[in-house]
Amino acid sequence: MRDFSYLRADSIEAARNAAALPGAMLLAGGTTLIDLAKCGVAEPSTVIDISHIEGLNAVDVTADRAVIGALARMSHVADNPQVRNLFPAVSEALWQAASAQLRNMATVGGNLMQRTRCPYFRDPANFPACNKRAPGSGCSAIGGVTRGHAVLGVSEACIATYPGDLAVALVAFDAEVDLGERKLKVEDFFLAPGATAEQEHDIRPGEVITAIEIPGSAAARRSTYLKVRDRQSYEFAAASAAVGLELESDGRTVRDIRVALGGVATKPWRVRAVEDALRGKALDEAIVREASELAMEGAVDHGANHYKIALAPRVIARAILKLGETA
């Protein structure tokens, strides 16, 4: 038996103390952790169950900001009327993620921390080489099956896609993650692989996500999450875009725009080049499509994922055009 000890934390302090132990892992909804334990990827020596900590699942939304407790369930947040009203992209990103059963179980804190779906990462018995799992061991994906792998933010060490949806909407709207002692921009919280593929987040031993904070804005109020995938439900993005739009009073000119990409990058990927190109411009299909192409600056494909380079700008453009139509 792979033995581990189980510890139920009843306060954030207790969780933090326990999380500092070597080999300790937090358990929230368990939908990532238990899955990875079954694959032989996660082998915690201590499992710290934080799902019973009180007060960590609150969802507090005003026009100014949304504060979402780390233990709030995905389905709960997706259905929150104020989230739907004031941050539609966040709600849409959540309800298009995973399945109803998973969303009922999974927490938003755990959601940010979900691991890549790279098939080589998930199969240590057959593919020992994986820099993310075993630093320095190499990357089994490069030269292999890469249809789902990233084209942006990749390195020679790792080309694994960050698979989540929620975080894409969060980086578009400058959300922050609350780690207790520290608050970080979600955009900075996620790390591109570089030479250290094993480091995916700026989180230190003993730190626990307690909440996510999203500043309110006109762009967040008029936002959407467009997810393109092989099947209609229960599937990770081939490419996705979180977009927010604020127009001038003429109803045509872009005052503020936020664009982030999912399914194509090693981390949730904000694309400021597209935002800059469109700010101050009239919302015209040709202009939007041209600007959207800028998102692919620096894209590198590995064969089978080449289609993502063509697909992602179209997803951005369609999301922007959709928001424009709902004027």
Added chain:
Amino acid sequence: MTVHDMKHAASDSARLEAVGGRLSRVDGPAKITGAAKYALEQQLEGLTHAVLVGATIAAGKVSAIDSRAAETAPGVLAVLTPDTIMELKGASDWLGNPSPQPTYNPLAREVTYSGQHIAAVVAETFEQAVAAAALVKVWYDETPAIVDLSDGKAGDGIPIDAMTKEWGDAEAAFAAAPVRICAAYNTPREFQAAMEPHGLIARWEGDALTIWEPSQWLDGMARTYAEWFGVPFENVRLVSPYIGGGFGSKALALAHSAVAAAAAKMLGRPVKLVLNRPQNFTSYGGRAATRQTVAIGADRDGRIQSIVHRGVNETAVDGMWVEPLGSVTSIMYATPNFSSKQNVVRVNTVVPGAKRAPGENPSAFGIECAIDELAHELGIDPLEMRLINYAEQDPHAKKAWSTRQLREAFAAGAEAFGWAKRSPQPRSMRDGRQLIGWGMAAGTYPVRRAHGEAVVKLLADGSVVVESSSIDMGQGTYTILAQTAAETLGVPVENVSVKLGDSHFARAGVTGGSRLAGVMTGAVYKAAGQALDELIGLALSDPRSPFQKLQANTLQVRDGRIASSRGEGPELSIAEFMAAVGREQIEAKGDTLPASTTAEERYANYTTIAKSIPHTEGDWSRHSWCAHFVEVRVDEDFGTVRVSRVVSALDSGRLYNPKLAESQWKGGIIMGIGQALLEEGIVDRRHGRIVNGNFADYMLPTNADIPDIQTISVGIPDPHSSALGGKGVGELAIVGIAPAIANAVFHATGKRVRDLPITLEKLI
């Protein structure tokens, strides 16, 4: 196995209960409430757990195994390796051919595919076995593998002469035809992907072996176990009360089955072994990857002059699987000249196997896309094209169709779909940014026939028990056999309980090839008829019978009550009558075999497929037919294809239960949607290993991918196909769906995708 509570299932109308009635599945309530106990849920005293260790290379030798760490791990009872597992005898194949090798080792020293079982750990608990299996260290001498059909080392393969079908001079007629099309169509390795995993529980008591294992063929698998262990066939009991999906994959005892049964024997304790999800992709074969070229020559009116067809399917290095690719090609359309040939290519994979409509399914993908290409080339409507070339008789066997309601299917499907409103040009129909395409295709499946037997018992309380070693994997055997017995005997269906899935019951052959319903309704009809004859004979002759004095020459049983057909004399319930004559039960065994059949022939009939009756036996060619009409929406930016409408008209002959037949048709259509758009076993070419062997990465359709599906039955009773007039249901509808979708995608986009699945990158 299970006596169902029929009261939940029986519905308002008495018609429901008769053969042809829309009775709901009698096993439904048990399944929904969790009361249905599947084979692997058996709880046994002293049960141990086995976990397999699979090869991490695709080709080579196991040079060494270090199992010391595993052996000393907590709870471990044994580590079996190729050297330590007990020796088994070679078992005959499913045709009854004896094994070429006298012995059989289910753990491999020579590795021919990634994931092949090379060791197994048995422990007190499942968790202990999993942990210890990870400690088994294996060294290999790896050799280069041939990973798939496109591997440079694969070559042209082995010609399978038995697959050659030729008449006329196809090549010359093709060369001379004024209009010609020729294209290559590929289907990938696909998997049955049943929800219930493969696995078994094996228990020995002396020389008697009991196996709880989901099975599409109890008698065939029992034979294999008996031969492996050198015990009499009667000593092996297989129990498989329900099956959580088989789709062709659960008809044979496989290597992992042998490992578990051997471990149980060696340890003297019952062993449970269940394949984990990735192992379900490597421990038995899915549908072989196929390649076909179809060349059609026609005159300018669209009349086909020649079809030249070449096919290839992959098979294993150490096993043969032929996926008959010319099966639909050779019968769907009338043509004066025809040639079909097939090769198989050995690659490093587990031996491919049967998946719903093996042969017909990929065959139809080739010919039904090609005919659409020809129609487009000629500017003829695809439906019209099919009518122009309608085969009035079996063009290959040159025999009359027993029944062929395909013209009716075309008409009914087209009408319900609104096909006449189709605008012929590709890319001419759209809704905003969605391109809309309408496509169609035909499908067919042969009527495979065999024999079966059944026991029908009339009990003292008037209830009826039907027993058979056939199985229900969701297709509705429990239900239709209850309906057949109820109607034949004249008793209410809730008085009938059907017991299936135990090899000690009356025998049955394989549940595959859509044959079971036709075979088993025939056997139950016979057995119930015999029981009824005996009941009436007793009523007329037994001195204690109140009917004896009637001097009638017959009586009738209706609603479980016996009375004279002339309405005179007494009326008794079966229970009252049994009490009057002092009988505990009346039992009849009926089978569909000729009376002269010997015991050996019977054994061969139920434990091999050698005795199947050809569908072209005698004067007739027997097939089910269908026509699918499909609407797709393709996003012009994203290339995503969604099926938005399906209308299918199908000829399965007489339906024993239309509700269940419709469910099976819809299931086939849904599976076909998955095949067209999603399913593909993706191989890492460096390692020869499937990398998407799990249900998150091996894409199957979700509810959101499935539109409303309308099915229309156009069948008529076919007396040449089965005792009660039905033809095959289970496999038919998956034939022709993928080409209908591919044709619709062409109509939507103007792009012809000839490689399945049609994923978005092929369209952007």
